Amino acid sequence: MTERRRQHQELRLTVDLAILTVRSGRLQVLLIERGNEPFRGLAALPGGFLRADEDLGGAAERELLEETGLDAGDLHLIQLPAFSDPRRDPRGRVVTVPYLAIAPNLPVPTAGSDATGARWEPVDEALSGKYPLAFDHRAILTLARDEARKQLENTTIATRFCGETFTIGELRTVYEVVWGTSLDPRNFNRKVTKTEGFVEPVGTKRAQDTGRPAALYRAGSAWTLFPAMLRNGDHEEPAAEASRASARSRK
Amino acid sequence: MTERRRQHQELRLTVDLAILTVRSGRLQVLLIERGNEPFRGLAALPGGFLRADEDLGGAAERELLEETGLDAGDLHLIQLPAFSDPRRDPRGRVVTVPYLAIAPNLPVPTAGSDATGARWEPVDEALSGKYPLAFDHRAILTLARDEARKQLENTTIATRFCGETFTIGELRTVYEVVWGTSLDPRNFNRKVTKTEGFVEPVGTKRAQDTGRPAALYRAGSAWTLFPAMLRNGDHEEPAAEASRASARSRK
DNA sequence: AAAATAGTGTCTTTAAGACAATATAAA
């Protein structure tokens, strides 16, 4: 066993959180400034090491609470494909399992233990390359955004970007911001209100500063969306590491 | 650092392969009989430990080659959510990353190094509970089958179950077997041949023992299927560990 | 009344669902 075990790799696991929200009409991600080496001072996704008594989902919930004060029961954590390049972490062999979390528009994030600062940052800014992210967090964030876009097509997760109650217009803005497109308000309204279990009218209305007050809805009971919400013009290839071994075409 | 590190968990990673194929009109999975403890003598998914010089995709390719002699370039490996229960492996802390592989109808599998025997087994038999699978491989296999079903809806992966060339009838059988439904041959034909990049006619025909010979096709260049292939009556909830933290409703 | 935002109705187009008859081979 000792002989064979030399081939094995003892390593540590981390979870990294891509916490997305819609603020100021943009898709934003929660970033921390790293207080420790490596990559001290760089922006990074919040995350941390897996502990002995917890599984990955538990670690993700714990990190979420530590970094944002959010109870995972309020959120939606989706596990993404692991990143496992042997040289992705200068501290040694560390494989990370990223989680996508969808959050409603939150107050200012509270700086966590491991972070000197936490802030919301527009995703396209973070991905622009104007300043680097620690580790391979740029690839992870890209994957998380892609997954969020796909989830909007097939599930009712868009309601998780909103508060307890919301207007159809707010929900449409979520789609427009996450997809980066504009949608026809009439067709969107029809789709949302006629798809069983997507939203339920709550009866009351929300007054704005001006204009006609909008009717309020709450999230319905359905999880999957059938038929799916269609997004125009996306014929994507399978993403990076998740299907690494399958990228070659069959001839 | 030493103090903090006590909280961390040093562990090993494995990859497990759910290699699916269609044989004898049934969805089948490649199982090995475990030659070593733990679970010696039980059926299990092929798999093994991650090594120091490889990433997870590389480990999956290596295991695939070792267990089946298949070159990963011919196959399609899809990473599934990790299984990380602290007590899932009696040998200690082992987290596993499952991969789904789609294979054409293969000859008899060659027994691998770690296995005393390898065989194809119908998936519904393996999941029936009549005999147990090692570790949490029953849950992994369930997840793999669900993923395969979903992939058939949204991608052209069904062609990977077939050989280099195939008939529309063979492709339809793949859908029927994996989904466990029956499909209208006329509508299926229309959908497949009119969806851009799904299949390309190869010109020749394949003669059967009897009946009209079927035209042969090869896989097209498209990966995603737009519009998606619709499966009736599936309103699924998010699966087990992948969304463990999200199972609670928001209320 | 004017400005601002919310909300609805109809026609067209696309694609799926539901049906049966014809074509091509071997025996």
Add this chain to the structure above:
DNA sequence: TTTATATTGTCTTAAAGACACTATTTT
């Protein structure tokens, strides 16, 4: 000709795309 399998055509229905007007509020 019979048998067996492959293939194709049409009508209906569901839902998305495109489009403009009406409704409700504040100022």
